[in-house]
Amino acid sequence: MNGRLLLLLLTLCLAGLGQAQNLDKGKEINSTCAGCHGEFGQGGARGEYPRIGGQRAAYLADQLKSFRARKRVNIPMYPYTQEGELPDEDIKDVAAYLESIELPTKWPVFKETDDALTRLTLTERVMIIPRAPGNLGNGEAIYQKQCVTCHARTGTGRGKFPMLVGQYTGYLKRQMDLYVKGERPHDELEVGGVLNALKEEDMQDILAYLTSIQEQQ
Ligand code: HEC
Ligand code: HEC
Structure with a gap:
């Protein structure tokens, strides 16, 4: 089979998948x-x-x-x-x-x-999303250490883990508060405590950091 035909077949297969x-x-x-x-x-x-x-x-x-x-x-x-x-x-x-x-x-x-x-x-x-106030350095440090495994380096999420960058700050904060109060499960298996361990200022700093990286997407 020549390369072109193979490419055509491959394209057709992919198109078929996309139509699922x-x-x-x-x-x-x-x-x-x-x-x-x-x-x-x-x-x-x-x-x-x-x-x-x-x-x-x-x-x-x-x-x-x-x-x-x-x-x-x-x-x-x-x-x-x-x-x-x-x-x-x-x-x-x-x-x-x-x-x-x-x-x-x-x-x-x-x-x-x-x-x-x-x-x-x-x-x-x-x-x-308007820039949220906060300490970007601290937000970045915490985010890059504790959140990237699931929400990805640039906040785009991965697999079934949500994208956070480009989301309204007020909405994200409301969700963090719900998680901390135990009214919405964050990630039952492992994370349960990640957000609970953060100080109020740390959360604000993470939110500020997220609004600072959206332009680079
Ligand atoms: C082990 C994986 C994991 C890590 C680490 C993690 N998260 Fe999450 N996060 C999730 C999952 C899963 C959800 C969706 C939970 C659900 O189904 O309600 C989520 C949802 C969220 C949401 C709500 C998004 C929305 O659109 O409603 C926020 C905000 C959030 N995470 C913030 C953080 C922050 C900040 C950190 C770091 C301090 C962090 N997460 C670390 C797995 C993780
Ligand atoms: C009457 C208003 C209303 C309608 C209509 C509506 N939604 Fe929503 N939706 C909301 C509100 C309010 C929230 C936020 C809830 C919260 O703060 O936890 C939400 C949250 C969501 C979320 C969670 C987002 C996240 O980041 O976790 C998804 C997904 C969603 N809606 C999808 C849909 C889809 C798809 C439809 C249509 C089939 C729809 N909604 C119709 C009001 C609505």
Whole structure:
């Protein structure tokens, strides 16, 4: 078999794999989520509604299942995650669709030819979390030592561990407080204590550090 044919076959196989999840269906489902989380999953009300666009699909799916099972309390979302409303297949589709959304962290450079609507659409997607105050050096030191194994060096997460960078500071802080109070399990097996061992200032410093690395993504 020649190299070109092999490449073609390989491409076809990969394309087949990519189609396992139905992104159009995911987009359709997302229209019910958009009322709170925004059309591009960019979240809103300064993090009362978290960003879900560009988040890792495996994590999104886990959380949706956990809301549905009422393991993670989320009263506003309860009606949307009922079995009849959100079966497993839909969870996979909407999670894959949300993961595929790219939210840039830089303002776009417009072309002369871009009309007003194009410009508006391009700016709507820009997601820049305001810098949070705090000691960046201390935040970086703790983050790089205690959080990277799961949330990755640049805060993008890995596997089913969530992306933290590019998420609203207020939302992240609220989650950290819930973990510390034991109202949301962080990582039952190992981490239980990681967040509990942090001082309030350390948490603020980590949050500040996370907002400082988003531009480099
Ligand atoms: C009525 C408003 C509302 C609607 C509609 C809604 N959500 Fe949410 N969602 C919320 C709120 C509020 C939270 C944050 C809960 C918290 O602070 O713990 C949330 C949290 C989440 C989270 C957790 C994010 C994270 O980082 O852990 C995911 C995932 C999510 N929503 C997905 C969806 C999807 C998918 C849909 C549509 C099927 C949807 N939501 C519809 C209000 C809503
Ligand atoms: C051993 C792996 C592991 C380590 C280390 C870890 N985390 Fe996590 N983290 C998780 C998991 C798993 C979740 C999702 C938990 C769930 O399902 O609710 C999570 C969720 C979070 C969330 C909520 C994200 C969201 O979108 O709701 C925050 C905030 C967070 N971690 C902060 C931290 C910080 C800060 C550190 C370091 C001090 C840290 N984590 C270390 C595994 C880890």
